[in-house]
Amino acid sequence: MKAIIIEDETAAVNSLKAILQQNSVADIEVVAELESIEDSIEWFQSSSPPDIIFMDIHLADGLAFTIFEQVEVAAPVVFTTAYDEYALQAFQVSSIDYLLKPITLNSLEHALNKFLLFNPTERREHILRTNAMIENRKEVKKLLVMLADKFYPLPVDDICYFYTAREKVTAHTFDGKKHPVDRTLDTLYEQLNQQNFFRANRQFIISRKSVKDVDLWSGNRLSVNLFIPVPERIVISKVKTPIFKKWIMQEED
Numbered sequence: 289m290k291a292i293i294i295e296d297e298t299a300a301v302n303s304l305k306a307i308l309q310q311n312s313v314a315d316i317e318v319v320a321e322l323e324s325i326e327d328s329i330e331w332f333q334s335s336s337p338p339d340i341i342f343m344d345i346h347l348a349d350g351l352a353f354t355i356f357e358q359v360e361v362a363a364p365v366v367f368t369t370a371y372d373e374y375a376l377q378a379f380q381v382s383s384i385d386y387l388l389k390p391i392t393l394n395s396l397e398h399a400l401n402k403f404l405l406f407n408p409t410e411r412r413e414h415i416l417r418t419n420a421m422i423e424n425r426k427e428v429k430k431l432l433v434m435l436a437d438k439f440y441p442l443p444v445d446d447i448c449y450f451y452t453a454r455e456k457v458t459a460h461t462f463d464g465k466k467h468p469v470d471r472t473l474d475t476l477y478e479q480l481n482q483q484n485f486f487r488a489n490r491q492f493i494i495s496r497k498s499v500k501d502v503d504l505w506s507g508n509r510l511s512v513n514l515f516i517p518v519p520e521r522i523v524i525s526k527v528k529t530p531i532f533k534k535w536i537m538q539e540e541d
């Protein structure tokens with residue numbers, strides 16, 4: 289699903305993109321990030337409409353409703369704003385939801401589910417894509433790793449966590465050993481059982497069995513402690529915290 293974001297605050301754009309990446313409703317590609325009414329009008333005049341638009345109301349050069357007065361907006365809009373007084377005006381244009389900042393994963397997924405509900409074609413394609421991903425996903429039971437000039441299989445169940453630094457990935461087993469892995473964390477995470485492994489941040493994928501306890505950290509984040517030493521603190525972001533809590537409470541396969 290192709291989306292555009294109309295927002296003049298860089299932090300808000302980055303936060304929304306992070307939540308979009310974490311959502312479990314739809315696979316979303318952000319094709320444009322626009323900061324102003326002027327930029328948005330120019331984009332709509334020269335580009336094919338996206339599938340969905342995430343739009344702040346207060347932009348640097350005025351209220352976003354001006355965009356609808358200047359060009360045809362042929363896509364459903366999810367308004368993302370810190371102000372609640374524009375809700376009625378928002379639903380007079382092509383709005384399907386009105387989300388108050390800070391945007392949460394739950395509120396975003398609610399908006400996306402509403403989008404799919406009112407777009408049968410997109411809903412069917414989403415179901416087909418999801419089914420295809422499930423059928424094609426091959427869960428890895430062992431990894432082929434290298435030691436000196438030899439390769440050997442490493443059972444995934446023996447792995448406490450994966451860690452990446454300087455573009456190198458290592459698997460750390462419960463016996464304290466390190467094993468170089470010739471895959472990125474992104475690739476690994478797609479192939480691992482995601483009930484048993486969690487992508488904590490850009491540096492770590494952790495095993496459920498490895499989690500000793502969790503500390504509250506600054507900024508509504510979490511700090512995860514494992515049963516073996518780690519090269520740096522494992523911090524779960526504010527955005528990922530509710531996802532982590534849900535994951536850690538699930539039963540392991």
